[in-house]
Amino acid sequence: MSRNKYAEIGKQLQDARQKKGWTVEDVHLKTQISKRYIMALEAGAEDDLPGEYYVQSIISQYAALVGMDPKRFNKDKEPKSVAEWREEHRPVANRIERDEVRQRPSVLMGLIRQVPWLMAMALVLVIWLLVWGLTSGMSGNAQIKADPKTVVVDHTAKKNVKSVNGKTVKPVDTSDQTDVSENGGNVDDLQVKLGSKVKTASLKVNTTDANSWIMLIDTKKIDAPVWQGSVPAKSSKSFDLEKGHSYTLQVGNVKVTELTINNKSVPNNPKDNQIRNIKLQVK
Incomplete structure (x- = not known):
C-alpha cells in the first residue's frame, strides 16, 4: 500500500x-x-x-x-492464512457439494469393511467390560464403607484443621497459586490475582493452524508497547506480567489463538470477532 x-x-x-x-x-x-x-x-x-x-x-x-x-x-x-481459513470453512453453497460431503466414507466404516474381525473383537471387548462391571459392582456392595464425605472439625485447634475418616487434612495453601476471574462478568476485563509467593504472571500465546498477531501494552508505559508483532502458526510467545500493573492485550485472528496465564486458560469471548481487546489487572 x-x-x-x-x-x-x-x-x-x-x-x-x-x-x-x-x-x-x-x-x-x-x-x-x-x-x-x-x-x-x-x-x-x-x-x-x-x-x-x-x-x-x-x-x-x-x-x-x-x-x-x-x-x-x-x-x-x-492475510493469506485468513483467506484460506474462510475458504475451508465456508458454508456448502449448493446441492452438488452437499451430496459430495455426504458421500465421503468415514475412516471407521472403511476399517470395518476392510478388516471384518476388527468389529468382532470390539464386540467381545464391550461384552467383557459389561460383565466385569457387573461383578465388580456386586462385590463392592457386599462391603460396608464409611462415608468419605464425613468431616470432623477440631474447634480446639488454633487453626480450622479438618479430619476426614480420622486423617488430618491440612488447609489449602494458595500462596503459590494464580486466579484469573472476570470483572463484572466481562470476559474482556480480567483480574489476575497472584499468591504471596508468586511475583509475576506468565502470559502465553499459542497459535494453531494459522498466523496471529498481538500487541501488549503496559498502561504505565503507554508510549511504547511491551511487544507487538506476528506469531507464526503452531508456535507460542510468552511474556511476564508484573504484579501491580495493568495491561491492554490486542489479539488478531482470535479463532486460531489460545491464551493462558500461569497455565490458567483465559476465558473465550463468545462473540465471533476477528480482533479482541482484553484488559488485564495483575494484583
Whole structure:
C-alpha cells in the first residue's frame, strides 16, 4: 500500500471522526489503538506506522467505529492464512457439494469393511467390560464403607484443621497459586490475582493452524508497547506480567489463538470477532 493510499484513507477516517465530534483521545479510549498510530494514520505517515498486517487491523477497527465499511479498505489485503481459513470453512453453497460431503466414507466404516474381525473383537471387548462391571459392582456392595464425605472439625485447634475418616487434612495453601476471574462478568476485563509467593504472571500465546498477531501494552508505559508483532502458526510467545500493573492485550485472528496465564486458560469471548481487546489487572 503506498504512502498516498494511507493519506487518502487517513483523511476519510479523520473526516468521519470529526463529523461525530470525537477527538483522537476518544478513538483511543474506544478502540485501545495507540494515539500515535491514530495520528500517523490520519496524517498518512507510513514511517510511523507498524507492519501492513497490523495497519489493516487498525483501519478495520477505526472504520467500524466511525460507521464506515471496513471492507472498502482492506478486503483485498486480507492475510493469506485468513483467506484460506474462510475458504475451508465456508458454508456448502449448493446441492452438488452437499451430496459430495455426504458421500465421503468415514475412516471407521472403511476399517470395518476392510478388516471384518476388527468389529468382532470390539464386540467381545464391550461384552467383557459389561460383565466385569457387573461383578465388580456386586462385590463392592457386599462391603460396608464409611462415608468419605464425613468431616470432623477440631474447634480446639488454633487453626480450622479438618479430619476426614480420622486423617488430618491440612488447609489449602494458595500462596503459590494464580486466579484469573472476570470483572463484572466481562470476559474482556480480567483480574489476575497472584499468591504471596508468586511475583509475576506468565502470559502465553499459542497459535494453531494459522498466523496471529498481538500487541501488549503496559498502561504505565503507554508510549511504547511491551511487544507487538506476528506469531507464526503452531508456535507460542510468552511474556511476564508484573504484579501491580495493568495491561491492554490486542489479539488478531482470535479463532486460531489460545491464551493462558500461569497455565490458567483465559476465558473465550463468545462473540465471533476477528480482533479482541482484553484488559488485564495483575494484583
